[in-house]
Amino acid sequence: DQQETPFLVIGDSPWSLIVELQPAQVNQYLDDRQARGFNALLVNLIEHRFSSHPPTLHDRTPPFLQPGDFGSPNKVYFDYAEQVVAKAAERDIVILLCPAYLGYGGGDDGFFQEMLTSGREKVRSYGRYVGRRFRRHANLIWIVGGDFTPDREQQWTVDELAAGIREEDPTHLMTVHTGPDQTAADNFADRDWLQLNHIYDYREDLYAACYAADDRRPRMPYFLLETAYEGEHQAKPERIRRQAYWPLLCGAFGILYGNSPLWHFGSQGVYDRGGDWVAALDSQGARDVHRLVGVLQGRAWWQLRPDRRHQLVTAGYGTFGELDYITAAHTPDGSLALAYIPSTGTDSRELTVDLSQLAGPVRAAWYNPVSGQYQTARGGPLAHAGAVKLTTPGDNGSGTNDWLLVLQSTR
Numbered sequence: 001d002q003q004e005t006p007f008l009v010i011g012d013s014p015w016s017l018i019v020e021l022q023p024a025q026v027n028q029y030l031d032d033r034q035a036r037g038f039n040a041l042l043v044n045l046i047e048h049r050f051s052s053h054p055p056t057l058h059d060r061t062p063p064f065l066q067p068g069d070f071g072s073p074n075k076v077y078f079d080y081a082e083q084v085v086a087k088a089a090e091r092d093i094v095i096l097l098c099p100a101y102l103g104y105g106g107g108d109d110g111f112f113q114e115m116l117t118s119g120r121e122k123v124r125s126y127g128r129y130v131g132r133r134f135r136r137h138a139n140l141i142w143i144v145g146g147d148f149t150p151d152r153e154q155q156w157t158v159d160e161l162a163a164g165i166r167e168e169d170p171t172h173l174m175t176v177h178t179g180p181d182q183t184a185a186d187n188f189a190d191r192d193w194l195q196l197n198h199i200y201d202y203r204e205d206l207y208a209a210c211y212a213a214d215d216r217r218p219r220m221p222y223f224l225l226e227t228a229y230e231g232e233h234q235a236k237p238e239r240i241r242r243q244a245y246w247p248l249l250c251g252a253f254g255i256l257y258g259n260s261p262l263w264h265f266g267s268q269g270v271y272d273r274g275g276d277w278v279a280a281l282d283s284q285g286a287r288d289v290h291r292l293v294g295v296l297q298g299r300a301w302w303q304l305r306p307d308r309r310h311q312l313v314t315a316g317y318g319t320f321g322e323l324d325y326i327t328a329a330h331t332p333d334g335s336l337a338l339a340y341i342p343s344t345g346t347d348s349r350e351l352t353v354d355l356s357q358l359a360g361p362v363r364a365a366w367y368n369p370v371s372g373q374y375q376t377a378r379g380g381p382l383a384h385a386g387a388v389k390l391t392t393p394g395d396n397g398s399g400t401n402d403w404l405l406v407l408q409s410t411r
Helices: 023-035 075-090 112-118 120-134 156-168 184-188 206-215 237-248 284-296
Strands: 009-012 040-044 094-098 140-145 174-177 197-200 222-226 254-256 313-315 327-330 336-341 350-354 362-367 374-376 387-391 403-409
Touching (some): 040 254, 075 094, 075 120, 112 156, 140 156, 222 237
Parallel strands (some): 009 040, 140 174
Antiparallel strands (some): 313 350, 362 403
């Protein structure tokens, strides 16, 4: 971060935060997320569809003086948007701000068609406008694009917006939200404005995409941008947990979590799913992500490197491509190692760990990702010489058997 402290991104995806909520509700949401350890939020600056009265704010203030015209930004609208970003800053929360969400497939979910109609100069001018307005906010990461990767001849919609922002704001980090099952670097690696890579992937063996991003050369820092949301995609709690733990043990610097109805705040617009977003603040997924923050705080997570060659977990790690696959990572100095054992039911699982990868005698513990409690493994400190078999405790109390193995050198 700006104080040179490693910043673990643990984010939520309240896309419609600016547009849907009233000021008191914004405070309610931000206070809750701050208390749970969330430090980053993915938010649309302007909303085309997923709110009760798109594209206006809750009080019917439009983003453009002329509907759909990127050359006519409405100062009153963007004054309010800045207030929301400033409120997040007061709580040490970063906003990943999407200035013009394109929309899945370039359709009416987003602004892609209006950008084509407005033309290059107006889109670039809009980029300058938002870059100038938001550059003073320290808690910002720009994320151009939005759920869609245009054809090469239409990628100017992304490039002109990014270029306009960069003319006024050369400081803040920038990435791009692509279509599903793609990374930012897949299509935009040659852009000088691209500084962060991401994973946007709905495949259940998510670790495979994470490993691929980690292996990319030249390496670009990456994070989990989007995958299955809680409350959608038939995603059970154990899937939400493994989507959080896997990337962080595969080299990612952070993860974004998503929940319906929270991402649209139960909006009763075109996307008419409704739902009690206040109740959803305390969902199982939110509690599990909060516990993930707790287990990593105070540990050198930024030094962890993936155990791709199974030098740490040498046996019992499951099958690559399947949901039983154990991801593990350890620090180069041997002070810390972690291994996430995903759920396969309720039975115990046995794995073999080479403790010589650690720097000294080892404290081994099982961390329960559902309760946040630790259980000592094998009764006490272990010698750091050779292989040892460890058995997970089995059911973690939720009818699932996922656990995190924490190995800490005592030297």
